[in-house]
Amino acid sequence: MQIVIVSILVALVVLYLLILSVVRRLRHPVTILRSVIGGLLSLNGLVVLTCIGVVLSLLIGPTPVLAQQGSTSSEGLGGAALGAALATGLACIGAGIAVGIAGAAAIGGITEKPEILGRTLIFVGLAEGIAIYGLIIAFMILSR
Numbered sequence: 001m002q003i004v005i006v007s008i009l010v011a012l013v014v015l016y017l018l019i020l021s022v023v024r025r026l027r028h029p030v031t032i033l034r035s036v037i038g039g040l041l042s043l044n045g046l047v048v049l050t051c052i053g054v055v056l057s058l059l060i061g062p063t064p065v066l067a068q069q070g071s072t073s074s075e076g077l078g079g080a081a082l083g084a085a086l087a088t089g090l091a092c093i094g095a096g097i098a099v100g101i102a103g104a105a106a107i108g109g110i111t112e113k114p115e116i117l118g119r120t121l122i123f124v125g126l127a128e129g130i131a132i133y134g135l136i137i138a139f140m141i142l143s144r
Contacts, residue, residue, distance in 0.1 A: 011049040044092040044131055055085040084138035091134020098127035 058081045106120030 011046045044096050048089045048092050051085040051088045084141045087137040088134045092131045095131035102127045
């Protein structure tokens with residue numbers, strides 16, 4: 001449990017430093033769009049760090065030993081948690097790569113034609129949906 005708390009605190013400190021660096025650079029519209037995309041990526045990083053902390057606390061933490069009762073089995077719980085963490089983490093990494101590519105193309109397109117801002121935000125949002133799909137798969141794995 002302590003590992004989860006420490007990983008969340010580290011993720012919050014990193015998020016604070018990213019936000020602080022973004023606030024210092026808010027001068028141009030392109031910089032603002034880049035900071036928004038960077039904020040989305042830092043949110044994905046926060047989710048990944050939290051998942052890593054949960055997996056480490058499940059794998060490393062002490063497990064209580066109880067007397068055997070009936071036919072309840074929890075042998076697959078560690079594997080399910082690892083599978084859920086991998087689904088979320090890899091989906092977030094994929095979403096980060098997709099948002100980076102789509103965001104770079106969006107910034108290039110907006111500098112040439114500012115009226116396509118809405119369309120480019122839709123494409124960046126679709127790329128961000130990959131992370132949500134990973135979370136849905138993780139919830140499906142853990143609910144079994």
